[in-house]
Each structure stands twice: as C-alpha cells, then as structure tokens.
Amino acid sequence: MPAKKLNLRKRYELLTRGMGWETTHHDMDDVFPYDSFEGIKITDWDKWEDPFRLTMDAYWKFQAEKEKKLYAVIDSFAQNNGQTNLSDASYLSAIKLFITGVTPIEYAAHRGFAHLGRHFRGDGARVACQMQAIDELRHQQTQVHTISHYNKHFNGLHDPFYQFDRVWYLSVPKSFAEDAMTAGPFEFITSISFAFEYVLTNMLFVPFMSGAAYNGDMATVTFGFSAQSDESRHMTLGLEIIKFMLEQHEDNLPIVQRWMDKHFWRAYRLLALVSAMQDYMLTNSPLSWKEAWDVYFVENGGALFEDLSRYGLRMPKYHELATAEADHLSHQVWSVFCLLGNATGFHTFLPTEEKMDWLSEKYPDTFDKYYRPRFEHWAKQKEEGTFKYLEALPQLCQVCQIPMIFTEVETDPMQLSFRASEYKGDKYNTCSDGCKDIFDHEPEKYAQAWLPVHQIFQGNCGGATIPEVLEWYKFAPEDGGDYIGSQDHARWQEWKGTDKKVKEA
Amino acid sequence: MSIEISAKTIQPVRLSYGNLKERFGDKKPASRYQEAVYDIQPTANFHYRPLWDKNHELYDASRTAIVMEDWYSFADPRQYYYGTYTIARAKQQDVAEHNFAFVDKRDLFDSVPEEVKQAAREILVPLRHVEWAANMNNCQITDECYGSNFSTVAMFNAMDRLGMAQYVTRLGLLLDGNEETSLDAGKKAWMEAPEWQGLRHAIEDMFVLDDWFELMVAQNFVLDGLVFPLLYDRFEKKLTTDGGATIAMLTEFMDDWYKETVRWTNALAKVTAKESEANQELLSEWTNKWTDRLVGALEPVAAKAFGADGIEQLTEVKEELLARLTKNGITGLKRS
Numbered sequence: 001m002p003a004k005k006l007n008l009r010k011r012y013e014l015l016t017r018g019m020g021w022e023t024t025h026h027d028m029d030d031v032f033p034y035d036s037f038e039g040i041k042i043t044d045w046d047k048w049e050d051p052f053r054l055t056m057d058a059y060w061k062f063q064a065e066k067e068k069k070l071y072a073v074i075d076s077f078a079q080n081n082g083q084t085n086l087s088d089a090s091y092l093s094a095i096k097l098f099i100t101g102v103t104p105i106e107y108a109a110h111r112g113f114a115h116l117g118r119h120f121r122g123d124g125a126r127v128a129c130q131m132q133a134i135d136e137l138r139h140q141q142t143q144v145h146t147i148s149h150y151n152k153h154f155n156g157l158h159d160p161f162y163q164f165d166r167v168w169y170l171s172v173p174k175s176f177a178e179d180a181m182t183a184g185p186f187e188f189i190t191s192i193s194f195a196f197e198y199v200l201t202n203m204l205f206v207p208f209m210s211g212a213a214y215n216g217d218m219a220t221v222t223f224g225f226s227a228q229s230d231e232s233r234h235m236t237l238g239l240e241i242i243k244f245m246l247e248q249h250e251d252n253l254p255i256v257q258r259w260m261d262k263h264f265w266r267a268y269r270l271l272a273l274v275s276a277m278q279d280y281m282l283t284n285s286p287l288s289w290k291e292a293w294d295v296y297f298v299e300n301g302g303a304l305f306e307d308l309s310r311y312g313l314r315m316p317k318y319h320e321l322a323t324a325e326a327d328h329l330s331h332q333v334w335s336v337f338c339l340l341g342n343a344t345g346f347h348t349f350l351p352t353e354e355k356m357d358w359l360s361e362k363y364p365d366t367f368d369k370y371y372r373p374r375f376e377h378w379a380k381q382k383e384e385g386t387f388k389y390l391e392a393l394p395q396l397c398q399v400c401q402i403p404m405i406f407t408e409v410e411t412d413p414m415q416l417s418f419r420a421s422e423y424k425g426d427k428y429n430t431c432s433d434g435c436k437d438i439f440d441h442e443p444e445k446y447a448q449a450w451l452p453v454h455q456i457f458q459g460n461c462g463g464a465t466i467p468e469v470l471e472w473y474k475f476a477p478e479d480g481g482d483y484i485g486s487q488d489h490a491r492w493q494e495w496k497g498t499d500k501k502v503k504e505a
Numbered sequence: 506m507s508i509e510i511s512a513k514t515i516q517p518v519r520l521s522y523g524n525l526k527e528r529f530g531d532k533k534p535a536s537r538y539q540e541a542v543y544d545i546q547p548t549a550n551f552h553y554r555p556l557w558d559k560n561h562e563l564y565d566a567s568r569t570a571i572v573m574e575d576w577y578s579f580a581d582p583r584q585y586y587y588g589t590y591t592i593a594r595a596k597q598q599d600v601a602e603h604n605f606a607f608v609d610k611r612d613l614f615d616s617v618p619e620e621v622k623q624a625a626r627e628i629l630v631p632l633r634h635v636e637w638a639a640n641m642n643n644c645q646i647t648d649e650c651y652g653s654n655f656s657t658v659a660m661f662n663a664m665d666r667l668g669m670a671q672y673v674t675r676l677g678l679l680l681d682g683n684e685e686t687s688l689d690a691g692k693k694a695w696m697e698a699p700e701w702q703g704l705r706h707a708i709e710d711m712f713v714l715d716d717w718f719e720l721m722v723a724q725n726f727v728l729d730g731l732v733f734p735l736l737y738d739r740f741e742k743k744l745t746t747d748g749g750a751t752i753a754m755l756t757e758f759m760d761d762w763y764k765e766t767v768r769w770t771n772a773l774a775k776v777t778a779k780e781s782e783a784n785q786e787l788l789s790e791w792t793n794k795w796t797d798r799l800v801g802a803l804e805p806v807a808a809k810a811f812g813a814d815g816i817e818q819l820t821e822v823k824e825e826l827l828a829r830l831t832k833n834g835i836t837g838l839k840r841s
Binding site for chain 1: 515517518519520521522523524534535537540541542544545546547548549550551552553554555556557563564586587588591592594595596597598599601602609633634636637640641644645647648653656657660661663664665667668670671672674675678679682683684685688692695696705706709710712713
C-alpha cells in the first residue's frame, strides 16, 4: 500500500508536537514554574507558529556544512598569516572590544535560551528556543576560534572571559545580559530576540561584519557571514514572540510595551560602545553611526513599528532622543576612552587628520563645532608631552553603567545629562530619562548593580591604585595606552617593512 | 620528493588564551575543544539576583549538592565543540537518512511480520515521549549547571534527544504509512497503558527535581543506562530474530549514539566520585534511589517486550549498568 503523502508543514508538526504531555503526577505549574509570574497571559500555546521549520537531522546537516567551510577559512587564514592583510593593526581595537564585550553575550544568550527552552510551557516555543540556545553556543565558540589567531599575534585578547566579569567598561555588556537573564522568560525573549536582535541587530552587524570586510579582516567576515543564516532565524523568532504575546491576550500589550521601552533603551545604550568602534576604531568605516542609525533604526525600525501598530504597539519611548544623540554619541564615547586609555585593554588613538575630515563630512552639524577642537587640543598636548590621562575614576550610570558622559543634546550639547533617584534613603545617579525610568520602575533590581567604580572604591578590585586594579583585570602594561609606539604597532611596522623606513627618516 | 613552499614565518607572541596557559601550560597551542569550552561561563560579580530564583546567583555552583574544587576537572572524552559535534551528527544522520530511504524504496516493511510491527508500535513508539522528556531534562541541566564544559555537553545531549524523538516519530509514521495511528496509539499507551505508567510517573518526578546533578544521574546515568541497552539493543535483537531487521536499521542511530554517550557519562562519574567522599556518597545514594525506582518502573515494559524472559533481561541490563558505574568509581551500589 503506498504511504499517504505528508506535506512539509504537517510532517514538521508531527516531528515537534504531541510528544509532550499534560502531566498528571505533578501540576503543570510545578513542571513549568516560571512562565506565569510576569503576568503574560497565554490562553493557547498551540497557536504558536514555529518561526522556522527545522528538524534536528536537517539542522545537523546544514550546520555541519557551514562549519566545514568556516573552519577551512579559519585554518587558511592562520596558515597564510591573514593578519598581515589588515588595513592597519589599530583596527584590532575593535576586535578586542568584540571578543571581550560581545562574545561573552553570545554565551549568556546560550544559557538564557536554554532556560526558556526548558521552561516555556508550549512545545513549539521550547524547540525554537533550544535551537537558538545551541546556535548561540556556536557563535561563542566560533568567535573564540576565529579570534584565537589574532590572540597569538596581538596583545589585549588573551583573557576575554575573565575580564568580562571585572573590567569597568565591560560591566556595560555584562549588566545588559544579566538584566535580561535575571528577568522572567517573556521579558528575556522580548529583550534579546526582539529589542536587540530584531530592532537593533544591524547596528551591531554592520559595523562589525561590514567593518571587518572594509579592513581586510577575512576571518571575522567569514564567521559573520556564517552566522547570518542563524541570525535570520533568531530575528524571525523575535517577531513571532511579540506577535504571539500580543495576539494571545489584550492584557499583554502594556507589559510588552513597557519591556519594549526598557530594552530598546538598554540595548541602545550598550550600542553606544559600538558607535565609538564604528566611527573611530575602524580604520575604514563602511558607514557612520549616524548613517546606520538613520537607515536601520529610523527608516527600517519606523516601518516595523508601523506594521506592529495594528497590535497597539508604539515606537519605544525616547527613540527621538536616541536619534538626536546620533550626532554626538560616538564622539562622546571615544573621548572618554581616550581620556581613560591608561585603563583600557585595547589601544586608543586620536583620530588622524584624514579621519577627522571624514567625521566632519559625516557629522556636519556637530563634529567641527564640538569635538574636533577637543581632539586637536589633545593631539597638541601629546606632541608637547603634556597630555595626561584622567586620574579620577568616572561616575557611572546606575543602569547602563556607562560613565556619565552623555549631554542634553536637545537643549545644550555641552551640558552633562544627569538624573537622580532616591531609593531606601540612598541616591542613585542615572545618565538619562531612559535609564532613570528603568531604575524607578525596578529600584530593588538596579540598586543591586555591581558598579565597577564603587567596587574599586570599596577595595574589591585588587587595590586602590590604577596599576593594582589593572593587574587584577589581567591587563598587561602592553595591552592598553596609545596605539602609536605600542608592541602591536611595532610588530605591524615590522611585517609591513615600515619600521626601517621610520628609522631611516 | 617534497616541494618546499617558502612562506614568511611569523613567530606568535603567545600560543593560547591566558586561562588555558594557566591550566595546560604554553608548550603547545591549545586544542579547539579547550578554547571553546573552558572558563567561558561568568563566575563572579553578578549584577542582579534572578527574579525566578532569589536564593541563587545567576550562575551558582550551589544549585547542586555535588561540590567540585574545579568544575572544569571534567572534560568530554569526545572533545566535542559545536563544529566537531555537528559534523559527527551530520555523518550519522546521513546514514540514518540512507536507511530510511532504502526501507521506503524497497518497501521493506511489507516483509516484516505483523506481530513484529505491533511489538514495535507497543514498545518503541512510546519511547518518543521518553526521548522528549530526556530533551527537557538535559535542557534543564544546560540551564542550571555550573561551567561551560557542562552546558556544552548537556546542550548537545538535549538536541540529540530531540533528534532521536524525531527518528522514533518517523519510525512510527512508517509503521502505518503515515496514517499517524501508531503515534496516536503510542501516546495513548504512554498516558494510559498500565505498563508505561510507572515510568511516566518516575519521569514526571524527574521534571521537578531540585538538584541538576541528581537529574543528571537519574536521566543520563540510570534511565539511559537501562532503556538503551534493554530496548534499543536487546529488544531490537529480538525483533531481528523474529524477522524485523528492518526496524533495527531505523534505530541504528540510537544504538551508536548510546555507545558514544557512555564515554562521557563514564568520565563524568569517575571525575565526580574521585573528587571527595561526600560526592561519592551522593552519587551512590542517587544511583541506588533511581535504579530501584526505574528498574521497578521498567519491569512491566520488559515483560511486555520479552514475555517470560523480560525480568531476566532487565536484571542483566541493571547488573551491567551497576558494574560499569562501580568500575567508574561509584561504589556502594546495591547489586542483586
């Protein structure tokens, strides 16, 4: 008898649904204890539409093909000393920030999605989260393997995961990831899958991956491309979960909107680090931060939220401010890194004349007026030998944990933006209305934050002096400071044969 | 004759990441396995307590009673990181796919006696729920465990179980020409037939276990140590003798998978028991508890699968399991 034909959809359903069951010896609320406390109401998990239909056999097959290609490129890159083809070794500051600040978030996402992969009550949602959990593990591992070769030839890449737990500017991504992970499962997925991976993913992908391509970094480009098909699955999951929550019950809308507001701002503040990377660390930048923001957030994001307005969802709060800040963000962040370049695990450098001209062109309203004078002033000081790094430790925002460097861009761009809240008799400082709102809504959560500067003052970071703290960070003296004159720089000149020319001159 | 390709050699300034240099020295470059899984998980300076578990930090070694001086004492003997894992499984799925296609093309099921097909429906098809539960349990371990070496091995295991639940489902579909009657009957048996209720009860109890290492013992040491040898090996052999070699072809993946998986569970038992007397006692207590429970639960399944021979088959499997665990350092096990 010929077998009945199954269409793909039906076949997929049989391979992923109906294997779970309503437990009878324990209440389902005890088997799935975490998916109701946030107040999200799910009336029918069977309405969940699987965002991608991938059975495990197909997954193994596709992913293995991608891995074979990726590792062939990684091996060949190492064998042929691909690092010598970079635009400039100073570009690696971006990769140093990537492996210390982004790769650990991939691991965090792996664990976070495993948590959801166990604890969502719906079978389909669990499987989708598990797929993402293993993908995120892939990204962490392939990034470590790709960047391993750079670690063999450059400083500042040797202890990324140890540093993620400790270093002052890495508490920005760490607190971002832990904020989502310590929340309930629906908030986690709204934060990571939607706010971060759907709405803002290009703001990370473009500078790092196109940035890598623009600077001869074939290793990073390759894992970027290889991760792209995973990422598109993750984005589909982000959109599906939002629609699912909003379709399930009208009471979910205000909760989802609040999470959207919160995690948009949280992710946007995290990306402030990326803005500096994009505009300053990349020797050749494919797009300025502002250009990328206009295309990927203002245009594409605007269209997305227009589409979502039929569910009642509106643009995230303070998005206008984020757009106004686009003219200032990267300059403010890179300035503070340059001033604290004695305490970074990557090299800092002042923008070259050529770079400043590019910045003037990309930021006609702000760069020459506010920021060029400061970089020229520091350049002059460096020439005269009078430049001094900041000796004082900066005050950090209680929520995003970035130093309080942002300004009132809508009224007076030279005026620092500063907000404060009180909680149980203590004062907590925040950098913006966005961060203050987040604090005020859950003060008991954000009051717990492990703020690196506070911790240094309390003596929890190896000692009271900068060298002691840096040693505790495992920052070697050659890891930070100016790129010009560094070991990385010297090595680069040696490979390029420019060291002799310099000596001759 | 070898041809020398002259290339510029550039001496590296270091051979591996700092954590690996501390662990293994820097005489030679670290392996990809080492780079991928060691010391990736955060261990300090957590920002916020989980809203869903205020008694623990986000990553917290005290989520189990097992205590390890260094959670990275355990290494996967297969050295699986994502790349090697997916490449290994892709090869296995290629074989499985070939087998499924071959059975389908040659209508091999036509020659399988009806009573053998029925036995497969009654004994093998309900195992898709067992694998599904194993997927949940290993996902739970991935979620709660301590150390990126553990989360990696548990994640791969969780996905393997989903894959095997899907292979069993495909077997179920082949058994009735995609009519789904075998899957429906399997689910009904799993929920209602007396022979499966003890096992389902035990598995539901595993869903609510507090200690992830106890869950590791219950699921990956004991339950798998009974079910795979009993049902995917011995029972398949019986089906083969009775004219059902076709069915064995379709579950070859599971048999191979188990032989491979035992390598890391053995290594894990060994390193955990060796660490301390207290660990060894916990492992022994949990192994005894879950062996009693699960052997009892599997008795009616074994009787159904093997008839009069069932209890003896199960007892042999149990003895093999306990002997193996004892050999790997879990002493004080109750042998019959």
